[in-house]
Amino acid sequence: MTSTYEYLINKINQDGTLHFSLIDPDPTKQSPSKAGRMALFAEQAGTDAILIGGSTVFDQKFVDATILAIKEKVKLPIIIFPGGVANLSKEADAILFMSILNSEDPYFIVGQQALASYTVKMANLEILSTGYLIVEPGGTAGWISRAKLLPRKKPKLTAAYALAAEYFGFKFIYLEAGSGSERMPSEIIRLCSSILNIPIIVGGGVSSKEDARSFVEAGADIIVMGTFIENQILKDDGNALKAIIDEIKESSKNRKKNYSLK
Ligand code: 1GP
Numbered sequence: 700m701t702s703t704y705e706y707l708i709n710k711i712n713q714d715g716t717l718h719f720s721l722i723d724p725d726p727t728k729q730s731p732s733k734a735g736r737m738a739l740f741a742e743q744a745g746t747d748a749i750l751i752g753g754s755t756v757f758d759q760k761f762v763d764a765t766i767l768a769i770k771e772k773v774k775l776p777i778i779i780f781p782g783g784v785a786n787l788s789k790e791a792d793a794i795l796f797m798s799i800l801n802s803e804d805p806y807f808i809v810g811q812q813a814l815a816s817y818t819v820k821m822a823n824l825e826i827l828s829t830g831y832l833i834v835e836p837g838g839t840a841g842w843i844s845r846a847k848l849l850p851r852k853k854p855k856l857t858a859a860y861a862l863a864a865e866y867f868g869f870k871f872i873y874l875e876a877g878s879g880s881e882r883m884p885s886e887i888i889r890l891c892s893s894i895l896n897i898p899i900i901v902g903g904g905v906s907s908k909e910d911a912r913s914f915v916e917a918g919a920d921i922i923v924m925g926t927f928i929e930n931q932i933l934k935d936d937g938n939a940l941k942a943i944i945d946e947i948k949e950s951s952k953n954r955k956k957n958y959s960l961k
Pocket residue numbers: 721840875876877878879880901902903904905923924925926927
């Protein structure tokens with residue numbers, strides 16, 4: 700059986716930039732069944748994987764219930780994008796096992812990961828090790844994780860952290876501007892893309908075809924959208940999302956990336 704990692708790398712190499720739909724399992728946002736419908740529309744719109752995560756999840760049972768409801772509706776890989784130790788579930792296919800490399804607090808760099816590691820092992824989740832970098836303005840993720848936010852106007856600083864992360868052996872880099880925030884400057888993505896040999900995930904504030912196209916052109920390998928999906932997808936059955944994903948696929952189809960499996 701193909702691993703989630705192989706699926707992602709092969710798809711990036713063959714198709715170009717991928718799209719991930721982020722669904723927050725926080726029950727104050729939506730019920731599990733509503734999350735299932737959101738995922739179904741996202742799948743029909745052409746998304747490549749479902750991310751499950753949020754900064755304010757405090758009980759694993761919501762994560763389990765949300766994933767089970769989504770699994771009833773879609774065939775896509777379901778990947779945990781943990782906001783903290785409670786954001787785990789054995790029902791997922793894989794987890795972005797992340798270190799927030801520019802946090803000032805070791806708890807967010809390796810502490811909570813160590814505390815969660817036995818649970819992750821027992822859950823038999825596939826590990827997608829990810830160096831997570833939070834750039835200004837950083838949003839809730841930046842505030843909670845005590846990040847020393849990377850400056851928007853100094854791309855070289857983010858790129859230096861990203862390169863160090865690759866040298867440490869992380870399989871992915873996640874450039875985060877903060878959910879619902881001003882989106883990542885293209886210059887940062889461009890510089891990282893020019894020096895890294897691992898895929899770049901970018902998220903925060905993507906809400907239009909123009910945003911998506913500029914990220915593709917800068918070299919993003921995976922574009923994550925959460926807030927837009929949360930606000931829009933049940934209103935138009937995923938039509939607006941489909942237009943953005945079509946733009947991603949169209950603008951990245953001729954680019955050539957050839958990542959090797961690590
Ligand atoms: C959050 O980058 C993601 O980590 C998604 O951000 O909610 O702004 O799409 P948005």
